[in-house]
Amino acid sequence: MIWTVGDSRVGKSTVIKLLIEIYQKQNKKVRVYDHDNRDRLLAYKDLVCIEKIDFFNKETDRIFVELVADDIDIILVDMPGQYTDKICQYIIHSELLAGLAEYGWNLTFLQPISHRTDCIDYLNQIIQTAGNNANYVVVKNYHFTPEFREYDQKMRPNLLIVGGTEIELTALHRNHYQAMEKAGIPYSEVKDEKSIILFWRSFIFQWIKRFRNSVMSNNLAIKYLGLD
Incomplete structure (x- = not known):
């Protein structure tokens, strides 16, 4: 089970979509729960099962039902930004970590980060709550900054202590990203989308490829993202 957590508008839904396509290539059976009301994942509804959910209104029992299903390899949960306090409270009160362990599931927190110091605070809260009972993958989103000096100095050592790791999402020009999103199709199909300039499509294709390589x-x- 993989939860995106952290700040708002740092690329959580973008990373979810990129991961869905990697899972598709590996024929993984994926279920996605979307806590966001902005329908950022709508373009992927024909590729994977996507359901709306509200973790803070006692709608989560059906996720625990999925833990015993034979037809699911990965459960992706796109959590809302800036709700780290509530997320941590839910983890504790629902005894989530113990429940997952009972059914043989692992939990990975996937957190894209920007230049904002809030990202460090949110990650620190999650690690303090779950400790060594979860996995952690930080996504350095270079759209926001060419370097992560404060994170590298203040947070990276703590991440490594609990066995966490980092991947990279390289910068993509804002115009290219907006054109890709406006197309309303899975990212991998953009290469054939004639409404987008060919030159832009080549940059988008390389951006997707670099993320997969990372x-x-x-x-x-x-291991943490359930890939082969």
Whole structure:
């Protein structure tokens, strides 16, 4: 089970979509729960089962039912940004970690980060709550900054202590990203989308490829994200 957590508008839904396509290539059976009301995952509804959910209104029992299903390899949960306090409270009160362990599931927190110090605070809260009972994958989103000096100095050592790892999402020009999102199709289909300039499509294709390479060249990320 993989939860995206952290700040708002740092690329959580973007990373979810990129991962869905990697899972598709590996024929993984994926279920997605979307806590966001902005329908950012709508373009993928024909590729995977996507359901709306509200973790804070006692709608989560059906997720625990999925833990005993034979037809699911990966459960992706796109959590809302800036709700780390509530997320941590839910983890504790629902005894989530013990429940997952009972059914043989692992939990991975997937957190894209930007230049904002809030990202460090949110990650620290999650680690303090779950400790060594969960896995952690930080996504350095270079759209926001060319370097992560404060994170590298203040947070990275703590991440490594609990066995966490990092992957990279390289920068994509804002115009290219907006054109890709406006197309309303899975990212992998953008290469054939004639409404987008061919030159832009080539940059988007390389952006997708670099993310996949970052994931698949990292053995811990492969393990924590349930990949082969």
